[in-house]
Amino acid sequence: MESRKLQIRDLTLRDGQQSLFATRLKQEEIDKLLPYYENAGFYIMEVWGGAVPDSVMRYLDESPWNRLRTISKAMKGKSLLSALSRGRNLFGYVPYPDSVLEGFYKEAIANGLNVMRIFDALNDIDNVKESIRLINQLGGIADGAVCYTVDPKEEHTDTTVKKGFFGRLFGKKDEIVEPKKIFTDEYFVEKAKQMEDLGAKIITLKDMAGLVNPSRAASIISKLKSTLKVPVDFHTHCTPGYGLASSLMAIIHGVDILDTNIWWFGGGSAAPALELIYVFANKLGIEVEVNMEAVGRIRKELRTVREELHAFDLVKNFPKEFDPLTDTLPAEIDALFDKAIEAAKADNEAELLDACHAIEDYFGFPKPNLLVKEAEVPGGMYSNMVAQLKALQAEDLLDDAMRLIPKVRRDAGLVPLVTPTSQIVGSQAVSVALDRKKGNPDYSNPSNQFISLVKGEYGHTPVAVDPEFRAKITGSPEEKAYDVSKYKKPENPVLPEYGGVKLAANDEEYLLLELLPSVANGFLKRRRAEEWEAANAAKKAEEAAANAAAEAEKADDEPITGEVVTAQILPGTVIEVNVKPGDKVNKGDVLLVYEAMKMENNVEAGHDATVKRVFVKPGDIFAPEAVLVEFE
The missing domain is CATH 1.10.20 (Histone, subunit A)
Known part of the structure; x- marks a missing residue:
């Protein structure tokens, strides 16, 4: 029986460096890695999209198109190249008309892009369907990404409702009605099926905040595999401590493609390290379709690259060196891998997480970010809120703002927390916390982006916004989509x-x-x-x-009418000229210096004279008897 195979999407050159090193990887550093990548055998390499187009121009003064072209040329078609885009928003924050989408995708594919991973912050299918159609039409591979999120946690407040009439009459104080769960397994499977029906050739469960815990990964991946005909990809991050364990669960439950980073760019706020996944796969009898010897050569170069990115390194501490092809693990660490597999197969999430955390701790990968885990928000959203409060000199409101995130999410239609909605919700939670501190009504200062979100300009939210709330924020209870007909093409001015x-x-x-x-x-x-x-x-x-x-x-x-100074019998090269027309020279003055037969020679004035013309300059080669200087 043929062994099962696992394909890998390498994120190192895009999501890995974006998650850990603020997207500061220069083209010259990528160029060092590409000869080794050519034969690494990755099914897909994510090299573009996300923050890359913005950052390489903003911080590195490099062309995004040149980056894509250079990588494509070096790979010679041996791995598919992928990018990440926000559906109708592409890399920006405004919905673009179809003409812009088509122009962009056409140019991207012409420059070497193969796979476009398309997602929408609201999981609004209407925002991705045209991108899927265009990518397929233009000869690319449409990868439909369903954004994972969780229902916000409930607090026991006076706004919670007791169960039914008798519950309200006799129920205990802590007996509450939990709001209907929106983000069920069926929600994500239905979104995936809709994308497949539209023509997506790959479906990705995209866990941008790393919030998919192992048991949830098992249930969602299993249902995706039983429902879909196209390959299923799993993308997650290790920020809150689930990444490695959830990836193992995804493998066990049949995922076709797994997103990973190479050792020095893995773990922490990035995706799991490929090398740890390779150890797990070997123990499971699953073939990882990657040339690990080539990966070892990339890993060697990548350490130096990371050292050069020290100023932007969020962690600073490097994990231990590890080559799964040559290094023997200590018995107790090897046993942890076995323990994790046994726990995963038994769906014992606590033991699975303990084993994976112990493995990561042994190798020196960052520990779980418990704040992000508890708050269930992306790490970038949290850091943005901290920066905003610091700028307002109101750091004491951080806890209040964090507690307000569920309220703001629900008021705005229970939006997933992914760029740009995570920033919009986080910023508005900070604003509401300030409103309450000042004694003002909630939402006294809604941001323009929050108004656009509630109005409907970003698309349909998972739950309909209360018309009364929409009227309060936007001035009208009616949902209004962004009018792409109002899109104005930017000027392309002449630069005098x-x-x-x-x-x-x-x-x-x-x-x-x-x-x-x-x-x-x-x-x-x-x-x-x-x-x-x-x-x-x-x-x-x-x-x-x-x-x-x-x-x-x-x-x-x-014509030459005055006395001349000529070259000697040997040809030579002028080294320096010490005179110019009009200069008065005395007998013995050095007029110029030349080199002949590797020896330097001076040309001197035979008597007092005035220079009329100089026929040579430094670097000139002259022939024997050539005229060098004319006197008056």
Whole structure:
């Protein structure tokens, strides 16, 4: 019987560096890795999308398109290249018309992209269906990502409702009615099935905050596998401590593709390390379809790359060196892998997590972030809230703001917490906490983004927004979608300071202006400035050469009438010239120095004289008897 195989999507060059090193991986560092990646055998490599297009322009002054082209050329089609986009929003925050989507996807595929992972922050199928259609039509592979989230925790407050009439009459104080659960296994499976029906060729359970606990991973992956015909991918992070254990559960329950990072870019707020997954798979008799020897060569180079990213390293402490092909694990650590597998098969989540945490602790990976685990919010959302409160000098309100997140989520339609909704909800929770501190009504200061979310401009929320609440926030109880007909294409101005060229020189540059206008504007101006300076430098050099040639021609035309100094019998190369026309020289003064037969020689004035013309300059090679200097 043929062994089961597990395909790997490597996230190292995109999500890995974004999660751990603020997307600061330079092209020159990627170039060092690509020769080893070529034969690593990854099914898919995620190399683009997410924060990459913005960050490489903003922080590294590099072209996103050049990054994609360079990687594609180096891989020679041996691994599929993938990117991440937010459906109708692509990399921005505004829904784009179909013409922009088509132009962008067409350019991306032409530059080497194979797989586009498409998600929507609201899991609104209407926001992804056109992207799925276009990617397939243009020859790409549409990967439909369902965003995982959880129902917010309930607090025992005066707003909770006791069960029924007799419950209200006789019930205990802590007996409450739990609101209907929205984010059930069936919710995610139904979203996945809708994407498959639209033409998605891969379905990903995308757990951007790492909140899928192992038991939930087992149940959702099992149901996806029994419902779908297309391959199922699992994407998670290790932030709250579930990542490794949930990935093991996903493998056991039949996932086809698993997202991982190579050792030095794994764990912590990133996806699990491939090397640990490889150990688990071996013990399960599952073949990981990757050339681990090539991965070892990447891992060796990647350590140096991480050292170069020290300033942006969120963890600083490196895990222990480990090569699963050559290193023998201590017996007690090897036993932990077996214990984790046994616990996973028995659905003993507590023992599974204990074993996986002990494995990660042995290797020196970061410990679980308990705050993120308890709050059930993405780590980036939490850090944004802290930064906002610090800027307002109101750090004491952090706990209040965190407690308000469930309320704000429910009021806004129970939105999943993923970019950009996580930032919108987090910021509004901070604002409501400030309202309460000042004695103002809740939502006294809704942000423009929160107004747009409640209005319906981001799409349909998982639960309908209360019309009264929508009227309070937006001025109207009616849901209103974003009107893409109002979309205005950005200007592509002429730059007179750079010779009258346009800011965006071609279609791919104009797409950057459409998607990331503020960042692309500065980036493209720097490109035009460089081109202008280079062109001017070349022009000046041409003019100087032409002037020199004219002078030489003029000098050649003028007959020599004065006394001359000529070269000796040997040919030579002028090293330095010490005189110019009009100079008065004395007998013995050095007129110039030349090199012949590896020896330096001086040419001296034979008597006092005035220089009329000099026929050579440093670097000139002259023949024997050539005229070097003419005196008046």
